Amino acid sequence: MKKNIMPKISLAVLCFLIETNIARAFTTANDGTEYNFEKLSTIENAGVKKIMEGNTICYMIETSDTIASNDVFKIDQGVIIKFADQAELVILGEADLQSTEEHPTLLTTTSDNTAYGISLRNEGGIMMSWINFEHVGFTAMSPGSVNVSHCHFSNHNGKTAAALFFISAGTMSTISDCVFERCTNAAIGSAANASQPMTITNCVFNQNSTDNTNKPQINITASEIVIDNCKVLGDSSSITVNNMVGGIGISNFVGYESDIKITNCQIMHNRYGIGTVGSAKIVVKDNLICHNNHEANPMNGGSGISFYDPYGQTTALVAQNLIEGNMWGITIIGCKDVNVGKPAGSEVSSPGLNVFKNNGFNNQPYDLYNNSTITVYAQNNIWSVEQQTEELIETVIYHQHDNSNLGEVIFMPAFDETSHMSSLRLKKEEGKLYDLNGRVVKVQNNKRNLLISNGKKMVR
Secondary structure, three states, rough: OOOOOOOOOOEEEEOOOOOOOOOOOEEEOOOOOOOOOOHHHHHHHHHHHEEEOOOOEEEEEEEEEEEOOOOOOEEOOOOOOOOOOOOOEEEEEEEEEEEOOOEEEEEEOOOOOOOOOOEEEEOEEEEEEEEEEOEEEEEEEEOOOOEEEEEEEEEEOOOOOEEEEEEOOOOOEEEEEOOEEEEOOOEEEEEEEOOOOEEEEEEEEOOOOOOOOOOOOOEEEEEEHHHHEEEEEEOOOOOOOOOOOEEEEOOOOOOOOEEEEEOOOEEEOOOOOOEEEEEOOOEOOOOOOOOOOOOHHHHHHEEEEEEEEOOOOEEEEEEEEEEEOEEEEEEEEEEEEEEEEEEOOOOEOOOOEEEEEOEEEEEEEEOEOOOOOEEEEEEEEEEEOOOOHHHHHHHEEOOOOOOOOOEEEOOOOOOOOHHHHHHHHOOOOOOOEEOOOOEEOOOOOOOOOEEEEEOOOEEO
């Protein structure tokens, strides 16, 4: 049996530069002046009109303006900004886009949805917080750090490849405590030829890529990437909604050095959960990767985790995840060393402790599919069989045993709760939770782990 399980991950064009269809109506004086929308509204040819919507100040951006490189732009707090057809604010100078929780700023459109929003093209990066982007987006073309927190991106109109889009390479940027929902294209994206390191933490991604093309909700190029404590959620009500949309897609088409960590996330109800293409060093740990089965043809997708590297350079550690309800639990094509469970002795040592449950389709279970020639260690896991015996586990793994051209999966010993607890000499006390290393876990700890409570396995 041979199959192509890795979906093609659509990324931005190799070199992308925003060009609007209207001339720049206004460029600031380039003399060190500080501007905001209030000041622009007082300049006759700036194309910014101030009106009131109830008790809220609203600025209508009727044409596109540029903040010159020697000038400064500071966002107005607690106001509404409405961009007209094709309008855009381009920032070449220093900028401060920090609003507050008490006085957030809304960026939206007029009656149409064809505006761009804000494009950052300075040298120094930016701090941005408490801004709600509705229909419009934010594009970063800056070598400096772009730090985004407590922002809300909704219903992005698709004028750029992502609601938050990084066009060029830059220094480490952070996206934290943000929400992205129902955006036409990806929520966060980066150009295929741009090494843009980023840390994404405490964010929610909900039903993005609504145009239902082959673009995951997070659609970025490999670099130093950390995605931690995020929710990447498709539509749980129907597997036919957005059935072309993956969860997290990270590709390396240019050969960048790449260190990827995906931890403590919920990745659920997408076409696939995590898909990597090209060489990388990867850690996938402590995640819930469930029901990523929104794919009409299982030969084209549906993996909880998929590693694809025909050049044989990728190393990956997969540990302590719940992998449930996907068409394929884990699929491997190429790569150098994918360790799903080997406590020692490998280039990347994994404790295993993954829980597999009900992965497969058409009454055929697939917890792990080794569609490569490498030997894969997958010891010390709990597989989706009634008893953790070699004979039964063999039925949920596809490897050399099924096709002599493929590499072997070494999956025994599986996790043995009885011997593990005996070796720890752990006295189970009523009402306490223990992790698989025998440590007591406090109830208020919100970290997801496989736990033992009163002798029973549970995921928390």
